[in-house]
Amino acid sequence: MRDRLRDAASAVYERVLRREIDGAPAHVAVIQDGNRRYAREHGDDASDGYQSGAQTTEQVLDWCADLGVEELTLYAFSTENFERPEEQQEHLFDLLEEKLTEFAEADRVHDERVRIRAIGDTDRLPERVQEAVRYAESRTAGYDGFALNVALAYGGRDELLTAARGVAEAVDTGDLDPADVNFEAIESRLHTSPVADVDLIIRTGGDERTSNFLPWHANGSEAAVFFCTPYWPEFSKVDFLRAVRTYESREASWRRTRAERSLALVRALGSEVKEARRILDRFKGTLPDPPEDVEAETQSAD
Template identity: 40%
Template sequence: MPAPRAAHVAIIMDGNGRWATNRGWPRLVGHRKGAERVKEIVRAAPDLGIEWLTIYAFSTENWKRSTEEVLGLMAIFARYIQREADRLAAEDVRMRFIGDRSRLDPKLQRLMAGIESRTAGFKRLNLTVAINYGGRDEILRAMQALARDTAEGRLDPCDITEAAVAERMDTAGLPDPDLVIRTSGETRTSNFLPWQAAYAEYEFTPTLWPDFTPAELDAILARFGNRERRFGGVVRA
């Protein structure tokens, strides 16, 4: 039986603030360093056999942080899109976003839509960025869409299947993740892809995100290849 391959890797990028605080620097310095690390991981991913990479950039709960930090993060997101657009296009990377965009600044929304449109035909790597994303919020919005379709006669309640739910999720059209990685030593999933990652393998590393390297990602992928994935069944010899 061939070793499993992690074609879709999802990452909870945690530890930017602690990385900066440990050095006596403002938290935003850590977030900027984290954005640089994203560039490096995105560049390395295809050579490691990753076809789909989903990263957790900003959760629905992150609005609780200070106004300074939130505004700084939004500026970092905008700057990343503006500065990386040409490189992503040159490297055949498709970029898209999941999460509720309605609360985001209109300028950022336009930048997001623009790069999605520009990279829509690229295939070497599918990069998905979760901004203002929360798994429960996503499921709630999908349920509301199902309720509207049912109330307006477009959907029979008997036809509400797992596939019907998945079609109304932000991740419609994306494969479920094979592997979810969380950096910084925390061992919780923090409302990230609860529907999609139901059968994903998990890896928790103590490494803070700014220190997470392609070499560590490669080592994690190697360990993933040694796992036995049964999806609730029994693997027979």
């Protein structure tokens, strides 16, 4: 009886949240934390927790499709995971190989034109996982309906360090002029170069940190961040909708702030713009070409 009441209340809350959401972030990134703790609390092996978490991952793909999210990045295996016991790593590698192959062959992936990409230093992974990556990427390479990025052997600081070394080497060999070192020069050398800027990061499991995840694409765009306590296998659609609502609230706050700053700037510069317009009118007849762009600029500020 208690479970039925809880499920009914959750369904009602889900409908309320859905009505409160007008749109969706284009790119959501997820740190899937809590699989092992979930398994321990349920008396299972860590591998069982990861299997349960894989089911949640498939549900999240459905939720993204429902809301119109265009890109999803999953933090599946970090560089720090190489420090775990070998047995745990092998369980993760088995699961990654299995799920990548399943996804590459799933009808829904092909029906919805989902493109699967691995980001990270994948050369560090066992050959069987690398083969599964190549298989999934090749089977979906031409799709443009939805982007699913799987972060494997990924670490944000390592990625930035690798990009910095690449830039330094290009400058040293004369292939890149120091004056041409810009955002594009760095971004093109990232493991994640095909990835769009992140709008929303979700972390499950209760920890409030982003753990070296996509610093270039997330922090550079000042992504909204949503932390929640459920372990990844327990992550629900209500949790997902709450995360999206957090993103929308953040966006609305940014729009208000930008509008207030713009209004303050116009007010502060109002007298200067009017003076510039007065001087421009005095000398307009002596200028070789009509300064239409300048005139339009000053008129718009009146």
